[in-house]
Amino acid sequence: MQFGVFTVGDVTVDPTTATAPTEAERLRAMLRIALKAEEVGLDVFATGEHHNPPFVPSSPTTLLGWIAARTEKLQLSTATTLITTNDPVKIAEDYATLQHLSGGRVDLMLGRGNTGPVYPWFGKDAREGLPLAVENYHLLRRLWREPVVDWSGRYRTPLQGFTATPAPLDGTPPFVWHGSIRSPEIAEQAGYYGDGFFHNNIFWNIEHTEQMVRRYRERFEHYGHGGADQAIVGLGGQVFMAETEAAAKRFFRPYFDNAPVYGHGPSLEEFTESTPLTVGTPDQVIERTLGFADYAGDYQRQLFLLDHAGLPIEVVEEQLEILGREVVPVLRKEFERRRPAHVPSDPPTHRTLVAAGPNAPHHLVEPARALAPTGVGR
Template sequence: MRFGVMTLIDNVPDALSGHLLTPHDRLREVVELAVLTEELGFDAFGVGERHGAPFLSSSPPAVLGAIAARTHRIRLFTTVTVLSTLDPVRVAEDYATVDQLSGGRLELTIGKGNAPEPWHLFHRDPGDQYALQEENYELLRRLWSEDRVTWSGRFRPPLKNATVLPRPFRRPPTIWHGSATSERSVELAALWGDPVFAANVIQPVAAYAKLIDHYRARWADYGHDPAAALVASGGTLYAAADDRTARREFAPYYEAAVAARDVPGNNTPFRTLDDAADHGPALVGSPARIAGKILSQHVAYGHALQFFSVDSAGLPFARKAEVLRLTAAEVLPQLRHELPDPLPWPSPAPAAPPEPAVEAARWPPRPGRGRQPD
């Protein structure tokens, strides 16, 4: 199994201190978190896309480009790109640029989105969301695989002998299909022989397992090799020395995030941290508990890639770094030993020593401070 860290770049006050980072500092923090992720031996870093408060992730290509300049090995994911509301020509150009800057490390995850803002901002009809997703996806594939594309469809002007530049670094990046609930999204992935990214954050594990089972069944129906179906999973992460400490420290952050109004993701049925940790997909507790829970989820999902989210209600950067260091040192080695690794990526790097990284030590900025020295 491989492991990544993901963020939607939400920018909210710290649930305990009330401190709120400036947008400049929050965005720079994301880059530093990606650098730390690589130093600790994780395999990937993902940036999602949102177009409304409290998120600052409206431009994942820009953020991933900054991360590409500071990293050398980790795969760079979108988690997810809201392809149903975007022009696939622009998507092809932007993300081929990231692929070039990173030396071919881009992995694109597409989704139809579950927030209302993009439909208003980009003049799209939400009733067309699945048709848009399917048409835009087919055009994106052609733009990356063909040098000259002649095309016409329902939702954008036709193209004649169109070439998008730059081209991808070596070959078209892998396209994953992200879904929390939609069987139609995983149907598209199965049709084209693409991997699936299951959110694994809000609903019970059984709901995500049902979605993945449908994907695998349709994958086989389309004649693909069952052994080649790849699945990724997300998950909220908070690790501490023991379960009691983890729950005591993280409960205020989890419950503040769940209580927040008008924020996608707060409609989970698990309203308390105890409920989410005991009965939901949340990965909260000691390293042994977290490893055991991922092993049990692997029985349900058969996933090859596990992403972790350490963003929740303004959790401070220093605490995020502690969680990732502990996870890298005590969770990842066990899971890498026990679980298969079917992803065709370079071998995972060993985790860095537990001492704080130089760049990471500059974070978080002290309250009241703005730009950090370069």
């Protein structure tokens, strides 16, 4: 099972000091987080993509390219690559380039994002978000799998005799996760193609997460990719840890109360009860995280959000030390102990996809056994 961290890259005032990092300081802090993640034995670093304040990661491949040059094992990913407002041609070429530079240590999570105004900034209509995501992804699959593409669609100019450069490393496209917190159509799309499904459940209750993951698993099996329990699932989570629960809550409470994404809303206690946020001891984080599989099934990737709400980078690095040294080793052991032998323990990587050969299902534009579902374009 893969464990890692993701960042949303917010620039937030530290409520205990009334100071905020500069954009440059925040970007450098994200780089430090990635290096520390590899140092403490985590598997994945993922960055969001945002084009509005107070967030800074507007260019994920630039950030991940720098991290690739400074790391050896860390899997590089995104917490959202905007499939709606980015041109599929640019996604194909940017992430293929990152594949080559990182030696294949890259996958990406596609999503629509949660900022409505971003659509007109890039000449798109937010009301067309779902069909735009479907069409753009199908074009992306073709660009990564066909040497010459002739294409016309609804949302961009046609392509005639187009070849994306560079081609994917070893002729093998990156593995794709479809990220969604609220759209069953995206769970359907992930199941149709046999891709991964990432439910960033940091704001959602158990019942909603269970429903979304179940739909994806059912559609994964329906389209002939394997049993429902073999579908590739990832989950999010938020934690803050200290030696005692009281100490963790005492330190974290001012950050929670003033956070731009959930501050001034439900109390810390209400939020930890209804969502996966865990503020307490490492043992409490272990117990809570192991419980995710009780409603989501055995899954393959767990990402934690640690660096948000104005927490100082030194504190985040301390949290990474605790996560990597005390929490993740126990989670690895316990998740694998309970996992049935026929259920994948890890998501596909470049190495495993290459080993599967050029005729493996991953290389198909259209799934061989799929029946065209309503709402998924061809």
